[in-house]
Amino acid sequence: MPRLPSLPARDVVKAFSGAGFRFERQAGSHLILWHPGRRQVLSVPNHNPVRRGTLRTLIRLSGLTVEQFIELLD
Secondary structure (H helix, E strand, C coil): CCCCCCCCCHHHHHHHHHHCCCCEECCEEEEEEEEEECCCEEEEEECEEEEEHHHHHHHHHCCCCHHHHHHHHC
């Protein structure tokens, strides 16, 4: 399994946007993303950087693999 890079929240949101997630709203220090096709909601902490364990959990909840997520970063 590849090592996840240390990323700011805006790069994480940008990558998930490439997977079909849309920015819904902000609740405090969390960015709420919504995938209309799967009705999936992700809560991305607006931190710099997002912790790797948190990022790995978000990737798993989104239905992506780590490899697919890393490809979306490019």
